Amino acid sequence: MLKKSTIDKHHFYLIFPNIFDFKGGIQVYSTFLLKALQDVYPEAHYDVFLKYDKDNLKQQENLQFLTSTKFHYFGNLPRLLQSILFAIKIIISAILQRPTLVISTHVNYAIACYILKLITGTPYWVVAHGLEVWEIENNATKLALQKADKIISVSNYTRQRLLEFKNIDSEKIVLLPNTFDAKQFKINPKPTYLLKRYNLTDEQPVILTVTRMGRMAKYKGYDQILHALVKIRLHVPNVRFILAGKGDDIPRIKALVSNLNLQDCVTIAGFIPDEELCDYYNLCDVFALPSKGEGFGIVYLEALACGKPVLAGNQDGSIDPLAEGKLGCLVDPDNVEEIADNLIQILQGDCSNPVIYQPQYLQQKTIEAFDFSQFRTSLAKLVGGY
Missing domain, CATH: 3.40.50.2000 (Glycogen Phosphorylase B;)
Incomplete structure (x- = not known):
């Protein structure tokens, strides 16, 4: 863990599908991940990018995140523009702010993370849940997953499926199982x-x-x-x-x-x-x-x-x-x-x-x-x- 004197320089980018308007396995995991990070690094800076959520201050307050957390919503955009503007905002913001670490809880957002790493060298992690990573057909997504600094697997089964991929360093794939309150x-x-x-x-x-x-x-x-x-x-x-x-x-x-x-x-x-x-x-x-x-x-x-x-x-x-x-x-x-x-x-x-x-x-x-x-x-x- 970082010493206290360096914590205030820590800046996390979290890239989630959504956490407010829908509650599925990835959304619950994403919420726990953000809460855990904020417990460990309460003085760090947090930018959270939400592809499908619409701005909802009341739900933010109910989930009790740190007041310094900045949420970026893309749920109001037309679907055709959503993916493009979502990726562009992440990349441009990160070039300007240079976050310490980027964590994406869905493999589909790994491409933007990889582009960002090529430009700035910013490390990124990708969380691997289940079906979405077991058989990736998109070559760009597969490459972005391979180039991640860490792949967080939520289960031993998913980790074993990932190990079947060629060109993924097994030491990159670490286990961080789902949790509950x-x-x-x-x-x-x-x-x-x-x-x-x-x-x-x-x-x-x-x-x-x-x-x-x-x-x-x-x-x-x-x-x-x-x-x-x-x-x-x-x-x-x-x-x-x-x-x-x-x-x-x-x-x-x-x-x-x-x-x-x-x-x-x-x-x-x-x-x-x-x-x-x-x-x-x-x-x-x-x-x-x-x-x-x-x-x-x-x-x-x-x-x-x-x-x-x-x-x-x-x-x-x-x-x-x-x-x-x-x-x-x-x-x-x-x-x-x-x-x-x-x-x-x-x-x-x-x-x-x-x-x-x-x-x-x-x-x-x-x-x-x-x-x-x-x-x-x-x-x-x-x-x-x-």
Whole structure:
């Protein structure tokens, strides 16, 4: 870490897709990254470039960033101009200000970082999450990733995928896993108000999925759960599946529910506000997201911190939060039969991994490995050389 006398010369450029108007994995990671940096370097200067966000002072105040943080918004621009002006503003500002370090939390912005490095020598890091870096087709983006001073991988799985690339120095790829705020997630009884809202009894088994439901997000595995429910309800007749989130795939999902005659056991809950999220985890008996495209999956951490059994896919970054299966149940995300059988076993108390029925243990191990304090300490060590 830099000595205090040099901290006031430290100037970070953070390049994010957005953090205010949409909450996805990259957005949550970006927010935690900025907060951690500001905890470690409270006297540094921060310029944050947000491609899709529109100016929103109230949301800035809610997230409690340092008052000296300067946000640059591009969300009001026409899409054709957005990318060009976004890159130009970053490059020109950096030529004038000469930041100490540039960090981009999406690989698509690495090209602007690389151009800046060619002009000024400014070092840059790129955060690698999941699908967006597993198979890069654009040669310029691939080159910009190769030339980064550090590539921050959010999971061991993504790091292994990056190591398959040619011409990327393996020593550049470092691990800084996703994190969460452990204070927000507690082990509690099923909330009465949600039982009433969904007309459930306290003993009724509930499967929960919280995810984005976009037409490009079918890899999340909610279709497989719906198909698995046909078998699950034969063994667990009063099961209820609550599918929460928003996205443009919901009309198709509703049609699938109808085609499978699952209307009486499936609830599409819509977007869950942050203040209710912990309650939803506590409402369920198992959290299930058998995805095959997760870079990591923060929702798994949140569910585990509430002491819940978790079912995830075994072919992506979901392996990391579940400690390679030690803290949950990993399944083939394409195998509906396997998903159904494992959910039945979990709900009936017959899962072969007894740890999933030990809520305090699940919570403790998750906090030890992934709490924000761990993330902040790891980030401080990474930035210390600049």
